[in-house]
Amino acid sequence: MATATGGHRKGPRTGSGARRVRRNMTSYVMLLPFLTLFAGFLIWPLLNSLYLSLTKFNGVRPPEFVGLANFERLLQDERFMHALSNTLVYVLAAVVLTSGFALVLALAFRGQGWGDRLMRTIFFLPSVTSTIALFLMWRWIFAAEDYGLANTLAGWFGVDPVAWLATPGLTIPIMVLMATWSGMGYAMVIFVAGVNTIPEEYYEAARIDGATTWQQFKSITLPLLRPVTTYVVVTTMIAAFQVFEAVYIVFRQVSSVGGVLDSGLMIVPYLYDMGFTKFQLGYASAIAWALFLIIFVISMVQLRVGRATREL
DSSP: OHHHHHHHHHHHHHHHHHHHHHHTHHHHHHHHHHHHHHIIIIIHHHHHHHHHTTEEOOSSSOOEEOTTHHHHHHHHOHHHHHHHHHHHHHHHHHHHHHHHHHHHHHHHTOSOSHHHHHHHHHHHHHHHSOHHHHHHHHHHHTOSSTTSHHHHHHHHTTOOOOOGGGOHHHHHHHHHHHHHHHHHHHHHHHHHHHHTTSOHHHHHHHHHTTOOHHHHIIIIIHHHTHHHHHHHHHHHHHHHHTOOHIIIIIIOOSSOTTOGGGTTOOHHHHHHIIIIISOOHHHHHHHHHHHHHHHHHHHHHHHHHHHHHHHO
16 A cells, blocks of 8 residues: 555646646746857856866867976976966955955045946946057057156156156056056945945934944944955956956066066966967966856955954
């Protein structure tokens, strides 16, 4: 009886699953074009890149499997370590300044008046403008010749022209300036959305209790903005790790993609240099996966820290 009952129960479940598949067949067919493109243009290239990272490949001869030799080479590559150190300094400064200025702008222009909307639009414009045009503008601003805007302004005060883009000590600060200017508008919009979700009653109660503006900011605004802050920091950090256009357009020279003495060399430009200038595609794939692991680990740490602080 139990066996018969068990067999009787299996039938409806199997039939129910088949009916569910038939009922959802239209949805599956509708998803098929997306899944095909997703697999063909994302999953396959990722898997192929992972395979190439384990090979010696120059784009002409068939890949030669070398195991983890490319990753071992990374640990001994002084130029990669230099690019990594430059990138870490750049990321830290860009994330702190972009997030900080964006929060200040969000608090200053959080209102719905035409003046606040105008200012938000002005600061947001760099985020929707062509990056190529923006970096060409920055290249003109810091041009070493007298026609550069920075040297023209300096000349008005009797200061001699400065070779901005040819001075190694100025490379990272200039890149951080460009990243902050172009990225804080987008982060500001995210912060404005977060600030405007905080109930005004919290601030009214704090003011009744005699809290100062700084105390309200420290005890109300910052704690309630932790999820938004985590999102802004993580997305800004990922974008900073992947910086390429700024180095390639503003600092690239004939002999080096990273500027004078590789002072502006970052991981992605170095990846480009090894893959598409020196045609060491297997090694370039290893650099790409090393960058992925670095971003993944740091992002997970930031998300875990953000989650822990929200639970406090």
